[in-house]
Amino acid sequence: MSTTEQSNTEQADKESSQSSEKTHFGYEEVRTEDKADRVAGVFHSVAGKYDLMNDLMSGGVHRLWKRFTIEVSGVRPGNKVLDIAGGTGDLAYKFSKLVGDTGQVILSDINSSMLNVGRDRLIDRGVNNNVQYAQLDAQFLPFADNTFDCVTIAFGLRNVTDKDMALRSILRVLKPGGRLLVLEFSKPQNSLLEKVYDQYSFRLLPFMGKMITNDADSYRYLAESIRMHPDQDTLKGMMDTAGFANTEFYNMTGGIVALHKGIKP
Amino acid sequence: MDPSISAAITASIESIINTALKYDPASKQKIAEINDVLAIESTAPALTIYCHGTSDGVRIMSHCEAPTATQLTGTPLALISLLKKPTTLAGSGVELAGSVGLLQRWQSILNNLDIDWEDAISSVLGDIAGPMAGKIISSGLSWSKQQGSEQTHKLKEYITEELKVTPSKAELVAFGDTVNEIKMDAERLQARFTELVRKTQKNAPTNNKDAQE
Numbered sequence: 001m002s003t004t005e006q007s008n009t010e011q012a013d014k015e016s017s018q019s020s021e022k023t024h025f026g027y028e029e030v031r032t033e034d035k036a037d038r039v040a041g042v043f044h045s046v047a048g049k050y051d052l053m054n055d056l057m058s059g060g061v062h063r064l065w066k067r068f069t070i071e072v073s074g075v076r077p078g079n080k081v082l083d084i085a086g087g088t089g090d091l092a093y094k095f096s097k098l099v100g101d102t103g104q105v106i107l108s109d110i111n112s113s114m115l116n117v118g119r120d121r122l123i124d125r126g127v128n129n130n131v132q133y134a135q136l137d138a139q140f141l142p143f144a145d146n147t148f149d150c151v152t153i154a155f156g157l158r159n160v161t162d163k164d165m166a167l168r169s170i171l172r173v174l175k176p177g178g179r180l181l182v183l184e185f186s187k188p189q190n191s192l193l194e195k196v197y198d199q200y201s202f203r204l205l206p207f208m209g210k211m212i213t214n215d216a217d218s219y220r221y222l223a224e225s226i227r228m229h230p231d232q233d234t235l236k237g238m239m240d241t242a243g244f245a246n247t248e249f250y251n252m253t254g255g256i257v258a259l260h261k262g263i264k265p
Numbered sequence: 266m267d268p269s270i271s272a273a274i275t276a277s278i279e280s281i282i283n284t285a286l287k288y289d290p291a292s293k294q295k296i297a298e299i300n301d302v303l304a305i306e307s308t309a310p311a312l313t314i315y316c317h318g319t320s321d322g323v324r325i326m327s328h329c330e331a332p333t334a335t336q337l338t339g340t341p342l343a344l345i346s347l348l349k350k351p352t353t354l355a356g357s358g359v360e361l362a363g364s365v366g367l368l369q370r371w372q373s374i375l376n377n378l379d380i381d382w383e384d385a386i387s388s389v390l391g392d393i394a395g396p397m398a399g400k401i402i403s404s405g406l407s408w409s410k411q412q413g414s415e416q417t418h419k420l421k422e423y424i425t426e427e428l429k430v431t432p433s434k435a436e437l438v439a440f441g442d443t444v445n446e447i448k449m450d451a452e453r454l455q456a457r458f459t460e461l462v463r464k465t466q467k468n469a470p471t472n473n474k475d476a477q478e
Contacts, residue, residue, distance in 0.1 A: 061269060063276075064268075064269045064272040064273050064276065065269065065272075067272045067275075067276060068268045068269070068271075068272045068327065068328065071272075071326045071327065071328040071329065071330075072328055072330065073330075074330025074331065076331075097319075097321075250268050251267075251268075252267060252268045252269045253267060253269045254267065259268075
């Protein structure tokens with residue numbers, strides 16, 4: 001077999017294998033290569049009213065979760081920060097104030113609609129000196145090794161197709177001593193709270209989505225994707241496996257949300 | 266404590282302080298120059314908050330990655346009373362660790378706070394009703410402060426002079442002086458007695474010897 005033929009065969013095998021690989025899209029199993037498009041569809045649909053829905057769904061508590069994330073980040077003037085899946089720029093806005101004129105914040109999202117909303121919002125709030133915007137995939141970060149002091153991904157990791165690949169990619173772009181913060185829905189630590197939370201997620205949430213964005217399916221996906229996301233200990237293990245050191249997590253609101261922290265050795 | 270709750274507490278405190286500081290730009294500017302972190306630890310409920318100055322006013326946190334320059338530890342009541350009587354920590358029930366200078370800077374700012382109530386109210390009620398309401402609030406605060414002081418004085422007099430359940434300050438001082446005098450007399454007597462015993466013991470063998478001879 002010639003080299004060209006061998007290469008073509010390998011490519012065909014890879015494509016065949018890829019097309020047969022499955023991943024989760026909520027409770028639904030989809031082909032791996034289709035997940036990004038399906039997720040993109042969800043966020044294109046909700047981008048315009050994302051903030052309103054966040055406030056309604058969490059009763060405003062998402063601001064407290066993000067506030068705590070900022071505190072744990074330890075970001076100082078002059079730092080370089082990458083906010084992945086930054087959505088409407090809540091974290092990026094705070095980081096831009098903390099890093100000052102000598103620092104840099106990159107607000108990124110895989111979804112153009114979300115990124116546009118975030119960019120408009122930050123510009124409207126007068127942030128224009130130290131924030132750049134990038135549409136990117138967390139699995140393939142287009143930055144040099146050892147670039148950032150801090151990388152955050154808030155409510156985004158569960159939508160990434162290959163989470164392990166994204167964690168390795170983040171580790172690569174962090175400076176040694178830099179930290180990753182993953183803010184994500186997790187597993188409630190109390191069985192009663194879990195039951196109430198289930199009722200809320202699968203009954204009230206899609207209803208609210210229907211009323212406000214006329215899109216119940218996207219919010220049903222949100223609830224399902226939260227259940228399919230790794231729990232606290234599993235995600236910590238994934239970060240350890242990716243190569244992070246001193247990994248730990250903080251449960252918030254009874255474990256409904258957890259903040260994971262890992263340091264690049 | 267769940268980080269959501271502690272974050273809610275610190276967010277509320279921060280919001281209240283920074284809203285007030287909008288109407289005292291001089292204090293706000295002084296606070297902006299404080300970069301060192303002050304930690305305030307309440308023992309019950311167990312909660313530590315961290316604060317330092319920023320260009321927006323005060324930043325209050327429930328978690329701090331930066332090193333703290335000064336830490337105050339005590340019950341919430343003791344910590345609050347420290348704000349009212351900033352001159353000394355003695356007997357306040359508050360423990361201090363780290364730099365005293367940072368604490369003094371904060372206390373100096375707190376003592377010199379001068380909130381422009383007229384401006385604050387005007388931003389809500391408008392330029393006509395605002396200043397009037399502001400003046401009423403300012404004079405009301407001044408009146409209540411004066412009345413509070415007078416009422417405290419009258420209450421003290423009633424308890425000591427009318428009810429006679431506690432001694433007056435002069436009586437207490439005189440009693441303290443008397444106790445001190447008795448204490449000193451007792452110490453002198455003790456010293457004389459000790460000296461007498463020592464002399465007696467010293468002379469005792471000689472006397473016995475003379476008697477035998």
